Amino acid sequence: MGCLFSQFKKTSPLLTPLCISNIMLVINKYHVRCLMQSKKINTTDRILQSALELMQKKGFNLVTIKEIADASNVSEMTVFRHFETKKGVLESAIKKNTVIPSFKKTFEENIVWNLDQDLMLIAKLYLDLMESNKSICLIAVQERFTMPELVRLISDNTEQLKIFITEYFKEMQAKKKMVELDSYSQASTFLSMLFGFFISAALWETEFINLSKDQFITNSIHTFCNGIKK
CATH class of the missing domain: 1.10.357 (Tetracycline Repressor; domain 2)
Structure with missing residues (x-):
């Protein structure tokens, strides 16, 4: 990212400090958004994988949301926010x-x-x-x-x-x-x-x-x- 900005600065010598500040702000926002999206994807996949392993081992009915959350290293609220129900976790895994x-x-x-x-x-x-x-x-x-x-x-x-x-x-x-x-x-x-x-x-x-x-x-x-x- 730094190399890209340096190259852009070289090819645009008339940029004002305010323009440079605005460009950096946009770049940083984009970078943060990408990191958040990546984290969300990783969390979703982790929940799905943990849920499938538990359900295969214990059966669907015996597995709790708390167990899925603990195995995924997330809170129960995070599991509910991603999938709403335990059945939703399983259906999402099948579709994925x-x-x-x-x-x-x-x-x-x-x-x-x-x-x-x-x-x-x-x-x-x-x-x-x-x-x-x-x-x-x-x-x-x-x-x-x-x-x-x-x-x-x-x-x-x-x-x-x-x-x-x-x-x-x-x-x-x-x-x-x-x-x-x-x-x-x-x-x-x-x-x-x-x-x-x-x-x-x-x-x-x-x-x-x-x-x-x-x-x-x-x-x-x-x-x-x-x-x-x-």
Whole structure:
């Protein structure tokens, strides 16, 4: 910031002391505003992370706002000011960690219209993102009967992803690179296969599927593509 002002001063020798003072005041206000915004973002993220860790460990109903505040090193009032309710914390975490933007970008920029390569890419991205959102998924499993709206929030993301894959399969059929099948059903089957691996690993680690993520992806994509490739 100082270097920027020095350079500006060199190129503007006619600046009066009052002008210089006003410029510095504007710069300082902007700097303070940026710091405050950064602090706010960091506080929000810290609350969300602490809340998810506590809810995964104890269950949604047993976690209190006080515990979330203590774990986040903020006051209870700060938690309420950011999210209003405990349920609001969880809903904000789900919305913040939506996987849709990453998939939208992948479908727009990285698809090469090769069935094996594309589905391998999609499978890796899906499992990586699900792993990063494991806390949310496990909380949804725990609270599926007490908070059905939470499951609906997550299923909305899944449905959007299914639509991306459905449209991809339709285009692959139009390009004569895939056999004529119901695209939506195939997209559902594909995602169910990947979700099955994720949830079994999240709940039971290697007790149910004793394969690494890469092994599972390679073998399952090979089998899946052999069934639908033209």
